[in-house]
Each structure stands twice: as structure tokens, then as C-alpha cells.
Amino acid sequence: MSKNAKDIDQLTGFKVSDDFCKFDQRDEIYCRSEWDESVATDKAAKFFSGYFMPNARSRKTDGFGQKDYALRNAAWHVTNVLRDSSRQESGRKEGFFDHFTLHEEGWPEPYPFDNLQQSSDELRKVAKLFGADLLGVCAYDERWMYSALFDETTGSSKPPDLPTDLPNVIVVGEAMDEGLTKTVPSALSGSATGLGYSNDAVTLIGLAQYIRNLGYRAYATMNDTSLAIPLAVQAGLGEESRQSLLITPQFGPRLRLGRIFTDLPLVHDAPKKFGVKEFCEICDRCAKACPPKAIPFDAPSDKIYNRSNLIGVEKWTVDAEKCFKFWANQNTDCSICIRVCPFNRDFSKWYHRLWRVLASSNLRKLALWLDDRFMQRGRQKSKGWWLQP
């Protein structure tokens, strides 16, 4: 491991062993649902086709009716259109298996910023204007790039196609709607996921074009190309949790992440800790609430469950096979682990920010007790969401 990587790991707390292997995107669970018979079941195929209305398989159960699927599928629509924009022509599934290419030629010469602070401040301003809820910047880290990409047309791997000399990664976070998340499990709550992706895609493509228009290189990526969470942690957005999601001080675990790889000169953010790991050590609510028991109860380790897990990193690892099977069985994605998490709060309110101070301190057991006592963490009916003014 390079000295640089060791320095970064000291700041983030990552424990990366000599066994570490870069991740092949083909092993990611959604890719496996296209080639691995143990994941590519009939139910999985129906799950994916259900994101298009005639195949939605709505039912009478609360949260799974036609209206709920209508909204969920509409929330995904922009992402789906962008994803399929060059799929027929080139076999690329942009935003999921391949980076976005919907860009015009930029300016031929790099814009001469006075200094790094100026380019960084202006980037944040533009990102906010384009809809980003969070933004952080870190150095390119080869370890978190996929070793190979998944080629949907052949079901095999293909070489990564991003330049490797782009020094900076901009990590963009898009918040998921809190009210919708309260109705998990439901097709309706999947709208929060779909909107998170659609907003993310629009922000990322616009921001990358802005950087290109300044005369720099920029590649917008979403679930493709690299692992999201290690880069988000390095960019100072938050910490990884027991449920293997990023927890941020602003939105807790309700976030979708995208990355832009660029040579725009920028100030790097520092990783920030606010006590998530210590809190997860005294809390196992997501593990208890997860229907297929995909979230571990034990301490972080380098244990892996199957080929969809990252080898050689000590952390809490979710059994992606169990998780995805549950999604396919209930015919929509699930965020029960997000709904029940004590960090899932509206931090724009002062009392929730005060709770965060407690949760980050030695009084975290009190914070957990307060959450148990005063927060409604049960599923709310989707019907209630529709009736809200």
C-alpha cells in the first residue's frame, strides 16, 4: 500500500489488509442478476421489469397499489431515459454500468482561476444551483475504482474506460425524501430512491458540463466506475455505518451518491468523524429490523458472505444476496434499515441537531434511549402519505 493511502486510511479509519482486491463490477449484485443463475431468478427479472408501468404488478396491499407504482416509476423515469440513451447503439448502460457521455465539447483552454479556493468555492455555488444537497472533494484513489466493468451485451467484464490521470473526485450527495422513507416497505417509498437517482443524474451531468465548459476534463458517474462510500468518506461527507451505508450529519443515511472525476484544480476536503462508528457499536436496530437478516450484529470484520462483497477491508458488510432476494420477493426496493436508523432525522430542526451532539458524545446511550422513547420508527401507511396536504 502506498504511503499516501496509509495517510488517508489514518484519517478515515479504513482498515485495508494486504489481501485487498479491487472490486470487479461484474460481481456487484445487480450485475449478477444478469449473469449469475443464483441471483438471476424469475422474481428478479419481474422486479426489474416492474419499473415500467405495464409490468408493475400492483396489488391491493397498502403502498403497493397502482398509484404507488405510478409515482415510483415516474420518479425513476429521468434516470431510466439517461441510462438507456446510448444503450441500443453502444450497449452502454450509463449511470449504472458505464459513465455518462451526454456531453458537448467544452472550451479548448483551461480557465485561469486565481487559486484553488476560487475554483472550489465557485464549484460549490454551481453545484448547489444545479441541485446538489452535499458536495465534497477528495484525491483520486485507485483502490476504489472497479478493476473491470460489466459488459451487459456479453455478460462478461470489459476494461475500465476512464482516464487514470484525473487527480480529483467530486462526490455529490442527493438527499432522499424523509416522508416517503417513513412508508418503507412500499412501492411508494421507492419513489425516494428513484428521485434521488434522477436528481443526482441531472446534477452530475450539468456539473460535469460546466467543468468541461471551463476547459477541464470531467466525467460524471453514478453507480458505475467506482465504489461510492470510500470516496464519500474521503471527501468528508460522512461515515460508513453498520448498515453499510454512508451516514451524513445533514441527512443521516437518506442519501444517493454520484462522482465526477476531473482535473479541475480543487481543494481537497478532510474526512470528518462525528461518532457514527461508536454509535453503531451500541445500536443494532437496523440489523434487528432487516427482514432477511442481511446486516451483521457482530463487530466490523473482513468477513465476506459471497462474491458481491469487498475483499480485504475490515468493516460492517451486508449480505447483498439476502438483501436483493428480499427486494425481488416484495417487488420493490427496501430501505427499512434507513427508516429505523436513529440518524434518519430532519436535521434542519434544532432539537434534532441537539440530538446529534448527544449521539456524537459519550452520552450516546442516552441519545439512543431518547430515539427509542420519542421517535416514531414504525412503518407509516402510504395511504397517510397520499392524504397529507
Ligand code: SF4
Ligand atoms: S440503525 Fe443503529 S446500528 Fe444501524 S446504522 Fe443506524 S445507528 Fe448504526
Ligand code: SF4
Ligand atoms: S435494504 Fe432492507 S433487506 Fe436490504 S439490508 Fe436494508 S433492511 Fe435489509
